Amino acid sequence: MLSIGEFARLGTVSVRTLRHYEEIGLLLPAQVNPDTGYRAYTADQLGRLNRIVALKELGLSLTQARQLLDGITLDELRGMLILRRAQLEHELEEHANQLLGVEARLRYIEREGAMPADDIVVKKVPEMGVVAIAEPMPEARTPIVVAAVNRCRPHFDRPEAREHFQGIGPLMVFYEHKLAGESTVYLGLPVARQPAELPEPFAYVVLPEVEAAVTVRSGAAASIYPDVYHDLARWVQAQGYEPDWPARDVWVHEVDDIADISQQVFEVQLPFSRPVNPAE
Amino acid sequence: MLSIGEFARLGTVSVRTLRHYEEIGLLLPAQVNPDTGYRAYTADQLGRLNRIVALKELGLSLTQARQLLDGITLDELRGMLILRRAQLEHELEEHANQLLGVEARLRYIEREGAMPADDIVVKKVPEMGVVAIAEPMPEARTPIVVAAVNRCRPHFDRPEAREHFQGIGPLMVFYEHKLAGESTVYLGLPVARQPAELPEPFAYVVLPEVEAAVTVRSGAAASIYPDVYHDLARWVQAQGYEPDWPARDVWVHEVDDIADISQQVFEVQLPFSRPVNPAE
DNA sequence: TTGCTCCTCACGTCACGTGAGGTGGC
């Protein structure tokens, strides 16, 4: 017979751990002295303890370990292992991504000697239907875009617009991006489903689901754009991803009075794709 | 101003999460209605929320996130990231090992169509000094080893042996392993330090620290050996490691009476080495 | 007497998830 301390040492676990296993009924001492409460284990209980330790080392829970020890068919065991393998693969991927993120930030510090922008997050933006107005644009410069958007804005407040669709989110801006020549800017309102008919000049557009780098900025558009695009693009590239222009701008908070311009808030989304890793 | 629900949706977190952040003082609502208790957030608080989410995605704790947000020098930030990187590398390695373990077990099931031995654990066996007796052996067959050990055993019970050294663990057996010709078997007692002088026929031997596959078996030696070596060797190879013979046998529990032979317990340790991964 | 081992509570961990039970405006 072994004392709890000897048994713990042989099994390379703590005494507290053995008490815990008794508490949950996973491994009971062979004897307990009714007077002193001292526990005693037999040496061949080490087999069960070692089994438990081995299964824990695979990352299985004590509940799973108990199931395994209390008799399980080969197929059930296989199922459990396959499940655990899938979990592990997922965790490995997640950690590898975290490591990439940490390393990207460290690289940023070394290169730029400054704090990396840390208010950029990755978001899966779901597919959404948008009721939108298109405006042609000779050039994609910020004041011109703002002017184009301002021309569209009043349409959304017209009574017949309100009747036709209830928005499910704030207004947003997105582009058809062309490197040369004329572009198109859209001002749109996310809607739950395609309206049966649309008054002029509205059109229904479906924006695909994307993964995007997202940040929130507040103030006048001129103080935000186009710097925010540079910030996002740099961040995306530092992660080792490829930006998929154009970006989308969500008017999280609009202001009526120009005096409150600093209260104005934009969420800027830059979609990106993860390059296929040729090493895999 | 945004309600907690709107704010949560924009930040892709749960309402409960925002309440939690308030509780720990990480992100307080801009206003709380004193009558209803309703929380209100300003849109530009999304910046802070996004920062928190981004840092969480790197696997940082909320405490670390708070430190980062509440002002930190570039060097402190770098230190935190380097620390986190080390953690991540460690976790990656651990998970990769777990995955190897799970896959080894799955392979075992496919190949053998049976439950893998699951009472084998990896243990780091520390360096230890042993007071030992050597016995030459013509062949390394189980009954011959047992006989050789039995010849040595009484020496440890002699009064002058007891005087000279107090053991700090049970007796153990190890070999000098030779594939052909005469081997040597040792019976030894772990001691805290090298004794000043040793009576005949004892010698002091230092066993190096090893990583070993370990299992516990009980019963008569003949019912355990040499199968236990085969089991250990197969397990080690299934993990993708190389066994480093010879094994060590620890007499965890001896019996005086042959009638109690089933109570006899051995811990068998097979040292191994992890092959260097050429891919790294 | 001092150390060492053993005992029994019982709180703490980490970041929330999940009811339970109730309120207030459309």
Place this chain on the structure above:
DNA sequence: TTGCTCCTCACGTCACGTGAGGTGGC
């Protein structure tokens, strides 16, 4: 009236670690 959103407790999670306070044998 029914739904929806919001509120405040407060327990549960997972596998123990870590005291606190005390006992028993060398």
